[in-house]
Amino acid sequence: MIDTLEKLVKAFGPSSKEFEVKKVIKDLVKNIDCETDEDKFGNLVLHFKAGGPKIMLAAHLDSIGIIVTDIDKNGLLHFSQIGGLRTSFLLGSRILFENGIEGTVFYEDRDALWEPKEFKIEKFFIDIGAKSKKEALEKVNIGSFGVFYPIFSESFDRIIAPSLDDRVGCAILVEVAKNLKKKNLKFDTFLVFTVQEEVGVKGARTSTFEITPEYGIAVDVTTAGDYTEPKINAIELGKGPAIKVMDGGMITNIDLRERLIKMAKKESILYQLEVITGGTTDAFAMQITKDGVKTAAVSVPTRYVHTQGEVIDKNDIKNIAVLLKQFLEKETF
Ligand SMILES: [Zn+2]
Numbered sequence: 001m002i003d004t005l006e007k008l009v010k011a012f013g014p015s016s017k018e019f020e021v022k023k024v025i026k027d028l029v030k031n032i033d034c035e036t037d038e039d040k041f042g043n044l045v046l047h048f049k050a051g052g053p054k055i056m057l058a059a060h061l062d063s064i065g066i067i068v069t070d071i072d073k074n075g076l077l078h079f080s081q082i083g084g085l086r087t088s089f090l091l092g093s094r095i096l097f098e099n100g101i102e103g104t105v106f107y108e109d110r111d112a113l114w115e116p117k118e119f120k121i122e123k124f125f126i127d128i129g130a131k132s133k134k135e136a137l138e139k140v141n142i143g144s145f146g147v148f149y150p151i152f153s154e155s156f157d158r159i160i161a162p163s164l165d166d167r168v169g170c171a172i173l174v175e176v177a178k179n180l181k182k183k184n185l186k187f188d189t190f191l192v193f194t195v196q197e198e199v200g201v202k203g204a205r206t207s208t209f210e211i212t213p214e215y216g217i218a219v220d221v222t223t224a225g226d227y228t229e230p231k232i233n234a235i236e237l238g239k240g241p242a243i244k245v246m247d248g249g250m251i252t253n254i255d256l257r258e259r260l261i262k263m264a265k266k267e268s269i270l271y272q273l274e275v276i277t278g279g280t281t282d283a284f285a286m287q288i289t290k291d292g293v294k295t296a297a298v299s300v301p302t303r304y305v306h307t308q309g310e311v312i313d314k315n316d317i318k319n320i321a322v323l324l325k326q327f328l329e330k331e332t333f
Pocket of ligand 1: 060165166197220221281
C-alpha cells in the first residue's frame with residue numbers, strides 16, 4: 001500500500017485537475033473484477049455488484065493547491081488558493097506546476113515576515129526563475145494550477161508528504177478493492193474516488209445522487225492534535241482508525257458508527273473516536289443528498305494537514321484498510 005500511496009502523492013491533482021491521479025488508480029485496479037466507470041463530473045466509480053444494501057465508500061482525488069492570478073513585470077507569479085490553504089503554511093514552500101515547472105514561495109513585505117499574523121495572500125509570490133513577464137508566460141499563464149512539490153519520505157513508522165489529504169484515502173480504497181472477496185460481500189459496494197472535495201465536497205454530491213446508496217462512509221484525513229501538551233484534540237497518530245463522531249460539518253449516523261466500532265472490537269483493531277470542531281469531508285455531502293444517506297466516516301490521524309509536510313502512521317492506514325474490508329464482508333443487517 002505504501003508504494004501505491006507514493007505513486008498517488010506524486011501524481012499532479014489539484015481540484016478539477018485530478019486526471020493523473022485517476023490514471024494511476026485505473027492502472028492499479030485494471031485487473032480487479034469490478035465495473036469501472038467515470039461520471040460526467042469526473043468521479044471514478046468502482047462497482048462490486050453483490051446482494052444486500054447499497055454502500056458507497058468515498059475518498060477524494062483532489063488536493064489543495066494554488067492558481068496564478070497575475071504575473072508581474074519581473075516574472076513573479078501572484079496567486080490565490082485552491083481549497084483551504086493557509087497563507088502562513090506557504091512561506092518557503094516549493095510549488096510544482098502541471099508542466100513540471102517549479103517555483104519557490106516568498107513574501108513581498110520583508111517587515112511583515114516578523115509578524116506572520118499579518119500575512120496577506122496578495123503579497124505572496126512564486127519565483128519560477130523567470131527574468132521577465134514574457135519569459136514567465138512561456139511556461140505559465142493566468143489560471144495555471146500548482147501544488148506543493150511532492151516529496152515523499154518514510155521515516156520510522158511514519159510517512160511525511162504533502163497531499164496525503166486525501167491520497168491516503170485513495171490508497172486505502174485501492175487496497176480494499178484489491179483485497180475484497182466478491183463472494184463474501186454483504187453489500188452492493190461502490191468505491192468512489194471523488195473530484196473537487198477541497199472546493200466544496202462537490203464530487204461526493206453528484207456521485208451520491210447518482211448511486212443513491214443506503215449507507216455511506218468517507219475515508220479522509222483528520223487533524224491529530226498530539227504534538228503539543230496539552231493536546232488540541234484527542235486524536236493521536238498510531239492509535240488506529242479515527243471513527244468520526246462529529247466534525248465542523250456533520251454528526252455521523254449513530255447506527256453505522258456503532259456498527260463500525262463493534263466491528264473494530266470484534267476484529268481486535270485498535271480504534272479511536274474523533275470529535276473535531278473545524279473542517280469536514282465528503283461524508284457531509286453524502287449524508288444530505290436526496291432523502292438522506294446513513295453516513296459515517298473513518299479518518300486517518302494526520303499532523304499538519306494542508307502543509308507540504310503532512311505526517312501519518314503506517315499502522316493506522318493498514319488498520320483502516322482491514323477494518324473496511326472486514327466491514328464489507330462480515331457486517332450483517
Ligand atoms: Zn481531505
